[in-house]
Amino acid sequence: MSHIQYTLLRSNTYYYNRRVPRAARYIYGDFIRVALSTEQPQAEVLAGRLTDALNAAWSDTNHVMRLNIEAIISSHKPRLTKLSEFTSDYLSWKSITPTPVLLASRSLISLLGDRHVSEYSREDIKLFAQSLLQKGNRTGTVRRRLNCISAVLNYAYAELELDKRNPASRVLIRGEGADAMRRATFTSKQLELGYKEALASGSDVRLLFPLLGETGCRLAEITGLRIEDVCISSQVIHISPHSCRRLKTKGSERDLPLVGYALEAMELALKQADQSFLFPRYLKEDAIRATHASNALNRWVKQRFGGLTAHSLRHTMRDRLRAACTPLELIDQIGGWSSVNSIGSQYGEGYSLKMVRDYLEKVKIE
Known part of the structure; x- marks a missing residue:
């Protein structure tokens, strides 16, 4: 049995399970039972959304509204949380070359894991920068990778309405610029x-x-x-x-x-x-x-x-x-x-x- 209101857990799937009030049974029948999700966080969000919609539809017993329950569930877009998800979403909005951002994001994920964007700390980002330097990247390349991560995190924090300092902003890189090579030109x-x-x-x-x-x-x-x-x-x-x-x-x-x-x-x-x-x-x-x-x-x-x-x-x-x-x-x-x-x-x-x-x-x- 699930602790989420109006839900049952059966075979690793959460179901919305609710008795219908008498005034609405001619539309919905005696019970509403519909599959929500196999993931508890998403099931909780969907159950709450469906409960609010049904309560509103049933508030006037003389004029009960008919809701498309399947449409309410299918229209819900799971909330983005992880860095990989926000990287893809960020690139879908920005008309930029995706490769630098993808390289930076994948490099960070391979080192520290694909976490909730709020979980990356300042020390994590410093470790990421140090790892790039140890792999032979020039400081200019490291700065570009950090800028990409910073842009994605700024976007994620805004979308999630997080009041959090961006850990990738203004990170110091030892010897930055000293290893820059002037590109030669053709005669x-x-x-x-x-x-x-x-x-x-x-x-x-x-x-x-x-x-x-x-x-x-x-x-x-x-x-x-x-x-x-x-x-x-x-x-x-x-x-x-x-x-x-x-x-x-x-x-x-x-x-x-x-x-x-x-x-x-x-x-x-x-x-x-x-x-x-x-x-x-x-x-x-x-x-x-x-x-x-x-x-x-x-x-x-x-x-x-x-x-x-x-x-x-x-x-x-x-x-x-x-x-x-x-x-x-x-x-x-x-x-x-x-x-x-x-x-x-x-x-x-x-x-x-x-x-x-x-x-x-x-x-x-x-």
């Missing part, structure tokens, strides 16, 4: 050599090299391009979010002209594309696997250019634009970087496509 000669080899290779993977190098895009932005995002007649690509690939920031959505080697590479890539995506080989289970593309491209890039990576192309483009005296806001617009220097940069429509093309023409590799 113009290396870019020209790499572009020519990529175009002559017949490899769609290597075609990413000039597409990234001459647009400054993130690798996921290019590998996630749909055919509808490419207008070869106007020589423009549209970087926008879709169901198979999100964007890193709100400012990442943009139009970019194709100039020089990027235009040649795009024309070749279109010949190898399918009806929907520019790089269909990286579409798996309705998601773009940019990491797979990165691994494949970097095997060639690192060997060919002394350890440089595909992401170095993005840093190189920013240096090239600086050298051409490109306005800072225009540099940020081209690369889809967040402009943090002034509030004013967030206003207006930004630079025209013609101005973007003019500056990309200035820095293109001939």
